[in-house]
Every structure is written in C-alpha cells, then in structure tokens.
Amino acid sequence: MILGIESTAHTFGVAVADKGKVLSNIRDMYKTSSGGIIPTESAAHHKKLAPEIYQKALEQANISESKITAIAFSNAPGLAPCLLAGLEFARKKAKELKVPIVPVNHCIAHLEIGQSIGAKDPVLLYASGANTQIIAYAAGKYRVFGETLDLGVGNFIDKVARHFGFGFPGGPEIEKHAKNGKYIELPYSIKGMDVSFSGMQTKLQQIYDKGEKVENLAYSLQETAFSMLVEAAERALAHTGKKELVLGGGVACNARLQEMCQIMCKERLQKTKYFCPERSLLVDNAAMIAYTGEIMLKAGIKSNPEDVDIKPRERTDQVNVTWR
Numbered sequence: 610m611i612l613g614i615e616s617t618a619h620t621f622g623v624a625v626a627d628k629g630k631v632l633s634n635i636r637d638m639y640k641t642s643s644g645g646i647i648p649t650e651s652a653a654h655h656k657k658l659a660p661e662i663y664q665k666a667l668e669q670a671n672i673s674e675s676k677i678t679a680i681a682f683s684n685a686p687g688l689a690p691c692l693l694a695g696l697e698f699a700r701k702k703a704k705e706l707k708v709p710i711v712p713v714n715h716c717i718a719h720l721e722i723g724q725s726i727g728a729k730d731p732v733l734l735y736a737s738g739a740n741t742q743i744i745a746y747a748a749g750k751y752r753v754f755g756e757t758l759d760l761g762v763g764n765f766i767d768k769v770a771r772h773f774g775f776g777f778p779g780g781p782e783i784e785k786h787a788k789n790g791k792y793i794e795l796p797y798s799i800k801g802m803d804v805s806f807s808g809m810q811t812k813l814q815q816i817y818d819k820g821e822k823v824e825n826l827a828y829s830l831q832e833t834a835f836s837m838l839v840e841a842a843e844r845a846l847a848h849t850g851k852k853e854l855v856l857g858g859g860v861a862c863n864a865r866l867q868e869m870c871q872i873m874c875k876e877r878l879q880k881t882k883y884f885c886p887e888r889s890l891l892v893d894n895a896a897m898i899a900y901t902g903e904i905m906l907k908a909g910i911k912s913n914p915e916d917v918d919i920k921p922r923e924r925t926d927q928v929n930v931t932w933r
C-alpha cells in the first residue's frame with residue numbers, strides 16, 4: 610500500500626492507494642476571507658494539520674501504518690514553503706516506517722488519475738488556480754501543447770472575484786452569479802495554442818467600476834475564458850490524434866466548463882471520449898499522488914528519504930517518463 614501526500618499550494622492532503630484503488634482521500638484547504646494565499650501561512654496550515662490528516666487517512670483506509678510500503682509526495686511544481694512542509698512530513702514518516710519515497714509531479718498526477726476512470730492516453734485540460742496547461746504524452750514525455758502566457762485561469766477568476774468583493778476561492782461565487790447573466794463582449798485571447806487572461810481581467814474590472822451588473826460580468830467571463838480553453842484543448846486533440854479528453858484542476862469543477870467540454874467531444878468528427886473525475890479527484894488531492902506514485906514505484910522509481918528534494922518550478926515536460 611502506498612501513502613500519498615499533497616501540499617503544493619493551499620491544500621494539504623493524505624491518501625492511501627493499493628493496486629490502483631483509492632482507499633482513502635483526506636484533505637484540508639487553507640482559506641482566507643479576503644485576499645489571496647500567503648505561502649508561509651499556507652505552509653503553517655499544512656504543518657499544523659499534517660498529523661491529524663495522516664491519522665484520518667489511515668482510519669478511512671482502515672489500515673495500520675505498518676502496511677505502508679512507500680510514500681509518494683508531490684515535490685513539484687508549487688509554492689516552496691508549502692512543498693517543503695510536504696517534504697518534511699514525507700521524510701519523517703518514511704524514516705519512521707523505513708520505506709522509500711516516490712517524488713511525483715503534481716500536474717502529471719492530474720493526468721494519471723484519469724486512468725482510474727478509464728482514460729488510457731488522453732489529452733488533459735488542466736485548469737486550476739496557478740496552472741493552466743493542455744498536456745498529453747508524446748515521445749517519452751508529458752508535453753505541454755498549450756498553456757497560459759500569464760495567469761492561471763483560477764487565479765484570474767479569483768482576482769476578478771476579489772475585485773467584485775468576494776473572498777478566496779472566487780470560482781464558486783462567479784459560477785453562482787453567472788446563472789442569470791447576459792453576454793458582454795470581452796477580449797478573447799488565444800495565440801496559437803496558448804491563452805492569456807490579463808487583458809480580460811483588466812476589462813472586467815473596468816466595466817465593473819463603471820457599474821455593470823456582476824451577473825453579466827460573471828456570465829461573460831465564463832463564456833469567454835472557457836471557450837478559449839476548449840478551443841485550445843480541441844486543437845491539441847486534433848494535433849495529437851488522441852481520442853480522449855480528461856479534465857483536471859479546481860476550475861474543472863465548474864458545471865459550464867464541463868458542459869462545454871462535453872459538447873466539444875460529442876461534436877468532433879473524430880469521436881472523442883470525455884472523462885471528468887469526481888470533484889475530490891479534480892481539486893488538489895493526495896489520492897492522485899498516491900495513485901501516480903504506485904505506477905511509478907512499479908516501474909522502479911524510488912529514492913532514499915534524504916535524496917529527494919522539492920522542485921518548485923519543474924515543468925511537466927522536464928520529467929522523464931520511464932513508467933509508460
């Protein structure tokens with residue numbers, strides 16, 4: 610059985626996986642009532658809650674710690690203080706239990722967890738707070754086929770939401786207010802396969818300051834930003850010839866983004882299967898880390914606790930994928 614630890618940003622999670630089955634998945638998210646994430650505060654949250662979340666994960670899986678044969682943790686990419694909190698806890702437990710550590714790239718884990726619901730070789734639309742990437746496997750690596758040139762779609766939504774007076778996370782509030790809006794044209798910015806959101810952010814804030822209704826702005830934000838993501842994802846499908854789309858990241862919890870992706874998959878001439886993991890596997894979670902760690906371990910990837918390190922800026926395509 611393999612234990613997974615997630616700590617890249619606002620969420621600390623611990624999970625247990627065994628033979629491709631997730632046996633437990635416990636998480637707690639650092640939240641603020643106003644303003645964004647303060648990395649050192651988020652790290653303090655992780656350190657404080659780690660022992661309790663660890664115990665709960667063992668209890669939910671109904672196992673004792675002696676059953677754990679390896680510890681996977683997300684070592685990249687993310688906020689350094691948060692990653693360090695995860696590393697320290699993973700090291701401590703690995704030493705106590707005398708088991709090896711498997712370092713897992715968080716973005717790749719979002720793709721690999723798609724296997725648990727049947728995706729074999731998908732294009733991943735990874736739409737989260739800090740990350741917005743379209744990722745697929747090609748020639749030995751997970752390659753980035755398209756990505757944001759400025760902020761992650763979730764950070765963009767959170768910034769706009771904060772301007773409207775909502776706390777963090779702003780995505781659910783925007784989704785709620787988008788229900789009864791009407792469309793206002795916004796900058797649609799897609800360059801080749803890449804997207805950018807800062808122009809739309811400025812525009813939304815300007816129109817809001819002139820007195821436009823939040824409902825209309827929220828609706829138009831969703832329609833415009835999500836169309837950009839779906840367009841880039843479809844082009845990646847066309848380019849790679851792959852026939853599966855997997856969603857990942859907290860923004861993928863949005864029902865309208867899910868609907869748009871579903872429609873795109875259905876309307877493609879090249880039949881494309883749509884896979885959306887359940888919410889607990891879309892947001893930052895340790896289950897996908899344990900699940901991916903198990904696959905990597907099977908291929909012989911493991912380290913001594915002292916030899917692993919965090920890689921806050923590691924890119925998806927820097928990881929040598931020897932397990933496929």
Ligand code: AMP
Pocket residue numbers: 618736737738739762763764766767778779780781783784858859860861862863864891892893
């Ligand atoms: P992650 O970084 O993957 O954990 O995702 C967090 C991001 O997802 C934050 O920016 C949230 O605002 C965003 N988010 C969560 N739920 C929704 C939603 N229903 N619609 C849009 N964005 C959301």
Ligand code: MG
Pocket residue numbers: 715719737858859892893
């Ligand atoms: Mg994530």
